[in-house]
Amino acid sequence: MKRLIYLDNAATTKVRPQVVEAMMPYFTEYYGNPSSVYDFSNPCKEVIAQSRETIARSLGAKASEIYFTNGGTESDNWAIKATAEAYQSKGKHIITSKIEHHAVLHTCEYLEKRGFEVTYLDVDEFGTVKLDELKKAIRPDTILISIMFANNEIGTIQPIKEIGEIAKEHGILFHTDAVQAYAHVPIDVDAYHIDMLSASGHKLNGPKGVGFLYIRTGVKIRSFIHGGAQERKRRGGTENVPGIAGLGKAVELAMADMEERAAKETEVRDYLIDRVMKEIPYARLNGHRTNRLSNNANFAFQFVEGESMLIMLDMEGICGSSGSACTSGSLDPSHVLLAIGLPHEIAHGSLRLTLSEENTKEEMDFVVDQIKAIVQRLRNMSPLYEDFMRKNAR
Amino acid sequence: MYTEKVMDHFEHPRNVGEIENPSGMGTVGNAKCGDIMRIYLDIDENQIIRDVKFKTFGCGAAVATSSMATTMVKGKSVQEAMEVTNKAVMEALDGLPPVKVHCSLLAEEAIHAALWDYAQKNGVEIKGLNKPKSDISEGEEEEDY
Numbered sequence: 146m147k148r149l150i151y152l153d154n155a156a157t158t159k160v161r162p163q164v165v166e167a168m169m170p171y172f173t174e175y176y177g178n179p180s181s182v183y184d185f186s187n188p189c190k191e192v193i194a195q196s197r198e199t200i201a202r203s204l205g206a207k208a209s210e211i212y213f214t215n216g217g218t219e220s221d222n223w224a225i226k227a228t229a230e231a232y233q234s235k236g237k238h239i240i241t242s243k244i245e246h247h248a249v250l251h252t253c254e255y256l257e258k259r260g261f262e263v264t265y266l267d268v269d270e271f272g273t274v275k276l277d278e279l280k281k282a283i284r285p286d287t288i289l290i291s292i293m294f295a296n297n298e299i300g301t302i303q304p305i306k307e308i309g310e311i312a313k314e315h316g317i318l319f320h321t322d323a324v325q326a327y328a329h330v331p332i333d334v335d336a337y338h339i340d341m342l343s344a345s346g347h348k349l350n351g352p353k354g355v356g357f358l359y360i361r362t363g364v365k366i367r368s369f370i371h372g373g374a375q376e377r378k379r380r381g382g383t384e385n386v387p388g389i390a391g392l393g394k395a396v397e398l399a400m401a402d403m404e405e406r407a408a409k410e411t412e413v414r415d416y417l418i419d420r421v422m423k424e425i426p427y428a429r430l431n432g433h434r435t436n437r438l439s440n441n442a443n444f445a446f447q448f449v450e451g452e453s454m455l456i457m458l459d460m461e462g463i464c465g466s467s468g469s470a471c472t473s474g475s476l477d478p479s480h481v482l483l484a485i486g487l488p489h490e491i492a493h494g495s496l497r498l499t500l501s502e503e504n505t506k507e508e509m510d511f512v513v514d515q516i517k518a519i520v521q522r523l524r525n526m527s528p529l530y531e532d533f534m535r536k537n538a539r
Numbered sequence: 540m541y542t543e544k545v546m547d548h549f550e551h552p553r554n555v556g557e558i559e560n561p562s563g564m565g566t567v568g569n570a571k572c573g574d575i576m577r578i579y580l581d582i583d584e585n586q587i588i589r590d591v592k593f594k595t596f597g598c599g600a601a602v603a604t605s606s607m608a609t610t611m612v613k614g615k616s617v618q619e620a621m622e623v624t625n626k627a628v629m630e631a632l633d634g635l636p637p638v639k640v641h642c643s644l645l646a647e648e649a650i651h652a653a654l655w656d657y658a659q660k661n662g663v664e665i666k667g668l669n670k671p672k673s674d675i676s677e678g679e680e681e682e683d684y
């Protein structure tokens with residue numbers, strides 16, 4: 146079999162074997178419905194309680210503040226739509242940023258069509274929300290600030306504590322989409338004044354289809370998925386017991402080795418960034434050099450287009466992603482890359498590589514060699530490069 | 540996502556390159572949208588396309604359609620080259636995903652732009668050929684990288 150180098154851990158991650166093991170009994174052995182009365186369902190109730198406790202501890206929260214969902218997108222939808230509904234008598238203004246995930250952006254656009262006003266904050270060249278602009282955007286009718294913890298494309302970590310303080314000072318609810326950050330960087334909901342937090346299992350070596358929303362006690366949002374009395378009547382539907390068991394295990398493991406993992410990833414990632422920037426001309430690093438998720442590298446190579454690069458990398462067994470239009474199904478490149486000020490044609494040539502702790506420098510050597518060859522090959526067939534070289538020769 | 544033929548033309552693009560003093564050259568597309576194609580034609584005194592080269596900035600489909608289009612016009616008369624439509628190029632590639640159909644249109648336009656350039660320079664009339672709308676050969680100098 147061809148060697149596979151998986152560098153798309155921001156898209157999804159490999160489930161750890163211990164996580165699979167923790168899930169297995171809840172498929173065939175303890176398959177009872179947690180809502181049932183009989184003893185047979187007790188192990189299901191117990192594992193859900195355990196997972197809830199593990200997650201609460203990881204955030205400095207109470208177990209009663211953790212609500213299981215089917216993932217980050219549902220959590221974002223719930224937090225934003227339900228806040229809008231519950232607090233609309235106070236006001237109809239929401240503040241978010243231009244670089245949020247579509248789960249937040251499209252939800253805000255949905256609310257705009259229903260009479261809410263949304264301010265989309267600009268970011269600086271590194272993708273950081275500007276605090277003075279946030280303060281200026283606050284109005285008497287602002288009910289919610291929703292800013293992601295760390296960006297999924299360029300990895301920039303936001304000043305969450307400062308944002309939380311500003312929100313608290315003004316008595317505004319603060320939601321953060323922490324899908325990329327949770328269990329990768331330390332988070333304390335009290336220290337950061339976070340009222341709601343979205344997270345997803347499959348970004349932290351857990352299973353797909355399960356996540357949670359943290360809702361601080363006292364936040365008045367109602368249920369979003371109506372049905373049974375599960376999740377303290379706030380999220381109907383029979384619990385994804387194996388998923389929740391797996392999520393709990395994944396969180397336990399990820400929290401235990403977070404620091405060590407981050408250090409390992411940072412070392413290999415920095416090696417990758419250094420080689421690329423040193424050896425490939427007309428390349429840039431998107432996002433901040435150090436204030437970024439430990440596993441994230443995002444480059445732009447001038448005169449080449451992202452999808453072509455991805456297909457050629459795929460032929461060499463390398464999995465990456467790009468913010469080019471062709472990979473998004475629209476004509477515009479990534480909204481995040483445009484928000485940090487990249488011109489369209491450069492944003493089309495972006496390449497995101499997100500590592501795991503399993504990646505090695507030796508793999509990065511192979512990857513950089515391949516990128517070098519591919520970028521050169523694509524430049525040799527690029528009319529933009531031809532024009533650029535001609536202009537330079539004059 | 541792509542057919543075998545598309546992958547073949549992407550992996551081994553035919554006729555990549557430039558032609559010195561071409562009989563006709565056309566560049567179409569828009570860097571903003573992520574697709575630019577340039578076609579060079581070498582046309583002999585009998586109006587036969589002796590050689591053709593291309594350069595493309597774009598996705599896999601853009602590269603493959605340019606490559607296929609060049610193989611389809613090579614050796615043809617300029618009038619026959621007009622029959623190489625985007626549909627013909629797509630069929631030759633065993634189809635494209637719906638979101639990539641615009642790439643094949645770009646290939647047709649690039650050929651037309653190069654033919655137009657040739658026709659203008661040599662006072663030749665090619666039936667059915669109109670001035671291509673998206674020819675961006677002129678004004679490219681303004682772009683700043």
